[in-house]
Amino acid sequence: xxxxxxxxxxxxxxxxxxxxxxxxxxxxxxxxxxxxxxxxxxxxxxxxxxxxxxxxxxxxxxxxxxxxxxxxxxxxxxxxxxxxxxxxxxxxxxxxxxxxxxxxxxxxxxxxxxxxxxxxxxxxxxxxxxxxxxxxxxxxxxxxxxxxxxxxxxxxxxxxxxxxxxxxxxxxxxxxxxxxxxxxxxxxxxxxxxxxxxxxxxxxxxxxxx
Amino acid sequence: xxxxxxxxxxxxxxxxxxxxxxxxxxxxxxxxxxxxxxxxxxxxxxxxxxxxxxxxxxxxxxxxxxxxxxxxxxxxxxxxxxxxxxxxxxxxxxxxxxxxxxxxxxxxxxxxxxxxxxxxxxxxxxxxxxxxxxxxxxxxxxxxxxxxxxxxxxxxxxxxxxxxxxxxxxxxxxxxxxxxxxxxxxxxxxxxxxxxxxxxxxxxxxxxxx
DNA sequence: GCCAGGATAACATATTTATGCGGTTGATTT
DNA sequence: AAATCAACCGCATAAATATGTTATCCTGGC
Numbered sequence: 001x002x003x004x005x006x007x008x009x010x011x012x013x014x015x016x017x018x019x020x021x022x023x024x025x026x027x028x029x030x031x032x033x034x035x036x037x038x039x040x041x042x043x044x045x046x047x048x049x050x051x052x053x054x055x056x057x058x059x060x061x062x063x064x065x066x067x068x069x070x071x072x073x074x075x076x077x078x079x080x081x082x083x084x085x086x087x088x089x090x091x092x093x094x095x096x097x098x099x100x101x102x103x104x105x106x107x108x109x110x111x112x113x114x115x116x117x118x119x120x121x122x123x124x125x126x127x128x129x130x131x132x133x134x135x136x137x138x139x140x141x142x143x144x145x146x147x148x149x150x151x152x153x154x155x156x157x158x159x160x161x162x163x164x165x166x167x168x169x170x171x172x173x174x175x176x177x178x179x180x181x182x183x184x185x186x187x188x189x190x191x192x193x194x195x196x197x198x199x200x201x202x203x204x205x206x207x208x209x210x
Numbered sequence: 211x212x213x214x215x216x217x218x219x220x221x222x223x224x225x226x227x228x229x230x231x232x233x234x235x236x237x238x239x240x241x242x243x244x245x246x247x248x249x250x251x252x253x254x255x256x257x258x259x260x261x262x263x264x265x266x267x268x269x270x271x272x273x274x275x276x277x278x279x280x281x282x283x284x285x286x287x288x289x290x291x292x293x294x295x296x297x298x299x300x301x302x303x304x305x306x307x308x309x310x311x312x313x314x315x316x317x318x319x320x321x322x323x324x325x326x327x328x329x330x331x332x333x334x335x336x337x338x339x340x341x342x343x344x345x346x347x348x349x350x351x352x353x354x355x356x357x358x359x360x361x362x363x364x365x366x367x368x369x370x371x372x373x374x375x376x377x378x379x380x381x382x383x384x385x386x387x388x389x390x391x392x393x394x395x396x397x398x399x400x401x402x403x404x405x406x407x408x409x410x411x412x413x414x415x416x417x418x419x420x
Numbered sequence: 421g422c423c424a425g426g427a428t429a430a431c432a433t434a435t436t437t438a439t440g441c442g443g444t445t446g447a448t449t450t
Numbered sequence: 451a452a453a454t455c456a457a458c459c460g461c462a463t464a465a466a467t468a469t470g471t472t473a474t475c476c477t478g479g480c
Contacts, residue, residue: 121338121341122338122340122341123340123341124340125335125340128332130332130333130334130335130340131331131332131333151425151426151427152426153426153427153428154426161408162408162412163412164404164406164408164409164412166406166465166466166467167466167467168466176427176428176429177428177429177430178429179428179429179430179431180427180428180429180430182429182467182468182469183427183428183429184427184428185467185468186468186469186470187426189468194374195468195469196374196376196407196436196467196468197407197408197466197467197468198371198372198374198407198408198410198411199374200408201408201411201412201415202372202373202374202411202415205411205412205415205416206415361455361456361457362456363456363457363458364456376435376436376437377436377437378436386457386458386459387458387459387460388459389458389459389460389461390457390458390459390460392437392438392439393457393458393459394457394458395437395438396438396439396440397456399438405438405439406437406438406466407436407437407438
């Protein structure tokens, strides 16, 4: 028997979800709340297997509710519900420890599948969410920004800078004179539009040149 | 009609997949190959909607095959198949432009669902894969490393360093003497175990202190 | 054959940074 | 009351960095 808690501010949807789930074999809604004001106490008292958490709630929103839950319980599976599939929320929910992220419009029978999937350690996501997650992922390390037209040698020097090498050390590593290192670095600064080592390093990280 | 290509070195599985898919309403396997040696030519010639790509193949493996495909075609949906759900492959596949990632053991009917999902722009993943993806994600930005015990003021100074400010500018911004800035920075270096501005900046990025 | 651009190098100079030492003050803890 | 610690400030010195200018060599493209 899968025991659930529901957090959803819309009364119709809250009731609807409760009815749907309670009417299904193997599921039981322990309680349903309209806000997260006492989420910690409620979760510790009821000890549910899975929590359905609406994201868009007045007062304490779903993400904050999720964070509160994770302060006291890492085991309960939390399935985020939302009408929007906007980027920011997905990312935040995931990094805050959500176990799944489903759109409200995908409700009817699939939801029960998702709940089971979450309970058994999976990470259910509706297709559109999964796509977003993959996009974020692949955009995160996409092809080391080839945009500044750094020459091979300049890229090499920048790499050393990022690793904290001094000019002298770089000259040694690359078997060139320190003055040549200077020349390269000056060129790099021009191309990156910076004027100090640490700015160059910061830019390298930000633009994933390294 | 969804048109597919299959890349799978195991003859039994290759045949089995072809049979299964061809026997299903609305799907057609254009061809099935046992390696990726001519993947570019094959894909351009057949123009499939979806490609099933085994990861663990001798010679050119599935990831490399995927990369080759992406050199010439960004539209075709590529669904990776594997027996293992090891971390490295998942990550590589995703960043190389895979549209989905499913375990071979989840084959029978679900696979057809996954294919349809991929074709319609979704990102089908088996539960265990999705879990991994989420884990990677959340491990990537977990709780701005509060581990170095930087004081509030030190964090502030570090922030300025990251933004490329010189000591003098920091002193101005913070309404303190430049010597105080020095003191703070020295303390920061001790705590971060570095000994230059750029190293501190690099560490700040790496450990997500900023 | 000429030209652009990358890689190399040298020299000079001003500024910034790193490091050592010293100190005062005020808030918090023990 | 003593101890601790963050925040503040000063002075001195050596090293590293930033900036400018100039020049050679080599390579690939027009």
